[in-house]
Amino acid sequence: MRELNVAVIGCGYWGPNLIRNFAEHKLTTVKYVVDLIPERLQKLSRRYPSTKFISDYELVLNDPAVDAVVIATPVQTHYPLARKALLAGKHVLVEKPMCMNSAECLDLIALAAEHKLVLMVDHTFVYNGAVRRIKQAIEGGQLGEVLYFDSVRINLGLIQNDVNVIWDLAPHDLSIMDYLVGKEPTMVHASGVSLVAGKQEELAYLSLRFDDKFIANFHVSWLSPVKIRRILVGGTQKMVVYDDLEATEKIKIYDKGVMVSTEGTEEDKYKTLVEYRVGDMLAPAYDLAEALRVEVDHFADCIINGTKPLSSGEAGLRVVKILEAANASLLSGKPELISVNEHEAAVRA
């Protein structure tokens, strides 16, 4: 079959990784790279002699040979750029977070459905071998019922001007949680701090509540002296630690747990029937392929077969709804509900 022609919009920090992966993939060709900053284009152009490096997005939209548009620009521009691409009949892969709010996400989802186009969000971690290995453990029932999700993603810098640390860092962990646990929160509490009055939060905590007793918490920071990227997933049977900074054993599955029996006399029930189980720890091998390569595979596959991607527009929406509620909570100082709005209800129906 013929190769898919792709245009990558934005070649700042993340764009070059997308370009490299689309360029090296056997099913895809990077026909255009678009950016408004000439130096960026110039720097990359020597490496990809058969790609056109341009500043005019319209050329991409008007070229019928372009199958898909990959958007790696600042989040404020995701919606207008993606909208135009869908209206021009192009499949879309868009950076996370998907849009600035859920209304924008819903509109893109509806457009993609209407035009039968693939709309995918670059939730890179759901294509990561270690994360997929954890998913396998959860789906295989090894963890039992999942009780909690705890994530810490902290480091010094890089402070951003346009979004707060939640919008910058939490989408990684929210998309991992969404993929692994498959539950949608009903309420979000956020708190944070900013060095500069009136500016974006540089350190923040998210606390998510759900319909059942499951809880998820997130610590994100640009102001930590040490770098930590660690997720705990606790189940009734086993518990997982995912440390993304480990060179090799990123996943550790602990055969540890607390067993609470409901038998026993009334008065001593709880105290005497709590038992700790400390068994083996397994650090399983996992697929070491670059997540972005797996993701490009999947995007091409979805386009060719007309299937819905794992990190669909709906997944992007679920993450944006949490981010929206988090911002609301930062303002109000209270937990904020994640409501299902009418438009969304319509889309879901």
Add this chain to the structure above:
Amino acid sequence: MRELNVAVIGCGYWGPNLIRNFAEHKLTTVKYVVDLIPERLQKLSRRYPSTKFISDYELVLNDPAVDAVVIATPVQTHYPLARKALLAGKHVLVEKPMCMNSAECLDLIALAAEHKLVLMVDHTFVYNGAVRRIKQAIEGGQLGEVLYFDSVRINLGLIQNDVNVIWDLAPHDLSIMDYLVGKEPTMVHASGVSLVAGKQEELAYLSLRFDDKFIANFHVSWLSPVKIRRILVGGTQKMVVYDDLEATEKIKIYDKGVMVSTEGTEEDKYKTLVEYRVGDMLAPAYDLAEALRVEVDHFADCIINGTKPLSSGEAGLRVVKILEAANASLLSGKPELISVNEHEAAVRA
């Protein structure tokens, strides 16, 4: 000078450590150990032949030779036992958390003041060499303005029957924060999860807000597969990591920071003037003496000189007020105010 006669009430988990330290101290003698469980008394009695191991607290209260009572019983009993001791004219050292609520704390504070007795709470960590070394760095201005306090104290077990994990573990970290930062929060948000419906939370998060932009967050758990005891204190100049599980270098002071200048043109101000400073890291030596020995020293010293202890009843009250608000927040699902009640205002006045 003559030795101080001490009675230790409760010799379960922590009591034996108190007994050992009071017995080995040159200024104190353990005259009585009181417990309702005969096996506990019997087990310890051979080691301390000159101490009386009894089950009747009244004997202690009625013995004029007893100078001080040390209370290491379940938290529900702290108030009645401490109250009786103060009324009998004994100085009191009480386990943390000090009482079940702030009203009880206030009553004990008032009683101690009235009878000119020492009332001290066993906030052991404020006598720990590593914590005192951090205090020295903060007081010396090395950290600059303190921006945030982040604490993680998680492990598998030991699940308690009578209090939730916040009341069990957070007093350690709350007393460290109270000592190091010297600020009182105005609002508390807590969320948590319990394996057993209707039972105490075994995993919880606390988020504290203050009058200024400083924030403090706490993660406590009996349900973690890995043991972590780590505190981050971030300042505008330097940042500290205190890892209590490190064998030797428990404190690391990072000469790292973010500098945001307010100069510059309006539009590029923020982006261009953020600078990262990455300098040396220092792991300073600190006093390795057992914290409890330092604390016994201090208690004896306060009794002899009639001075107020570092971990005074007021410090105990400040911690209990946060715990109280945390429990209220767990119930309401919202942040709860820490109010200054009338009685307390009176005590403070």
Add this chain to the structure above:
Amino acid sequence: MRELNVAVIGCGYWGPNLIRNFAEHKLTTVKYVVDLIPERLQKLSRRYPSTKFISDYELVLNDPAVDAVVIATPVQTHYPLARKALLAGKHVLVEKPMCMNSAECLDLIALAAEHKLVLMVDHTFVYNGAVRRIKQAIEGGQLGEVLYFDSVRINLGLIQNDVNVIWDLAPHDLSIMDYLVGKEPTMVHASGVSLVAGKQEELAYLSLRFDDKFIANFHVSWLSPVKIRRILVGGTQKMVVYDDLEATEKIKIYDKGVMVSTEGTEEDKYKTLVEYRVGDMLAPAYDLAEALRVEVDHFADCIINGTKPLSSGEAGLRVVKILEAANASLLSGKPELISVNEHEAAVRA
């Protein structure tokens, strides 16, 4: 059955641990503790009211009620003290290293055999749960053929006056290797350094060779700024890391290896047929019982049933022969043979 009466000789650094374990064991009673330093005896006597604390070893030898003597004195005195005990008809447990040279070891082995007494060396680590778990993996064939043993046991101090760091620290690792691998070296090379001219080495390396290609190396030091206690055991199938300083996961079994096939054309044989296998890592649970308690169990069991202990006099001899050759190598600067002397040949025959 009746309890075994034990006398512990020497209550300096390690003796109190032996006393505690023999005192707490259901099958043994500590009838005597012998030491020449009155302060040591006095310090312990309050804790063990039914034990006699004395300075005259002859009283022990002459008391027919004493079944066994446990020797925890400086190594120079092991031989004379153990010899007297065996001649007096007492079973013997002696600290490591067993004696100052192999001739002394051989004499004790012969005496014990002649009088049908148990002679056991306190190679504590062979009773350690983690070490036994590794043994199980090796015996189960999981590691394949064992290729190498690498040990690092370094720290700052405690510098000893009477023996060099090899005699102080290496017996731990040599006894572990002897137990796990069951091979005797044929040659030893040692090198070391001493801060003080003419004094004992404080830092040393041992390199052991065997009849086959298996090799074992040891790094011991009192002069390291960091504490490391780590053993690697490499097999053709799996490889083990044993880190004694890990709080919980002390053993890690790596399903990693190099496969070299002997097929292929002559010229490309080696290069193309090396394959790396990187599979799961398992940190197995193991028995957490105190090694010394297991060892006391075993000593009592050997006495009662007349069986040979795991850490027999012969095991003690094998370790001392390596230490002897190491000292010879330090002097000569060359590898030294471990020879089978006539006396030993006789004992073995």
Add this chain to the structure above:
Amino acid sequence: MRELNVAVIGCGYWGPNLIRNFAEHKLTTVKYVVDLIPERLQKLSRRYPSTKFISDYELVLNDPAVDAVVIATPVQTHYPLARKALLAGKHVLVEKPMCMNSAECLDLIALAAEHKLVLMVDHTFVYNGAVRRIKQAIEGGQLGEVLYFDSVRINLGLIQNDVNVIWDLAPHDLSIMDYLVGKEPTMVHASGVSLVAGKQEELAYLSLRFDDKFIANFHVSWLSPVKIRRILVGGTQKMVVYDDLEATEKIKIYDKGVMVSTEGTEEDKYKTLVEYRVGDMLAPAYDLAEALRVEVDHFADCIINGTKPLSSGEAGLRVVKILEAANASLLSGKPELISVNEHEAAVRA
């Protein structure tokens, strides 16, 4: 001034890094890349459009515009390739180890001196910011007298066909030791093991002795389940740990030591006068520039100014002499002398 024209010979594993650094340097241009394998040339040629990718080394030698030749081929070819380059009047940077034996090294040194050309060995680590920071601490006298050097560089693979693990890995550590300590060993003992009979050692230990009591030891392996790259440098005042796998704090300087006083009475002298000093640990910041970039800077500077490089032919020779003796020791099973041969004496004179 005009740019230096460079030819890089060999673009296998390390060559591309050299090409990138010479291509990006403002003072140098990569005029030729030479390799016998067409695929390698083709793969790189698109990235460097102005460089000639060829297979004929003679073209380089005959081009008077070429100033310097950079040799990154298998070690067996270093000597003939470098010799030809020097005879053709080109400056030479050659991969480590410099040659197959010291006679070859001496010949190249003599040739370079005769033709007044720069001869430099790619001892990359001596241009590494962390290593240079340690050098600064040693030269500043902070460590006191340097007592020992201990190095561990182990990992799984990549097994080489043409040289043993000592020749492959130890040059890194030997060149670091040579640079930091500035002492030449007098004797080398090596032991090792090979999975395949008659093949190269895949795991080995080196033990170096010097004129004074300083000692240096090296553990290198392709057969370890865990990756370790750690050097300890112990001094009488302070001790350094250099862990190359740490993401940020690679150097730790411990204010730890042992003090042995020579005063005191004769009998108690040693025991009572050993004192341990445990002070602060400092992880100093260091230059994060890529070592290879610093090295290219230095090479260009030496050519322009006619100065001798830090990693000169003589430094390369010192490392090769140790490797030579190590191979001899592997064969003989004994420590081998490092002798100063006549040729070398002549060169030195």
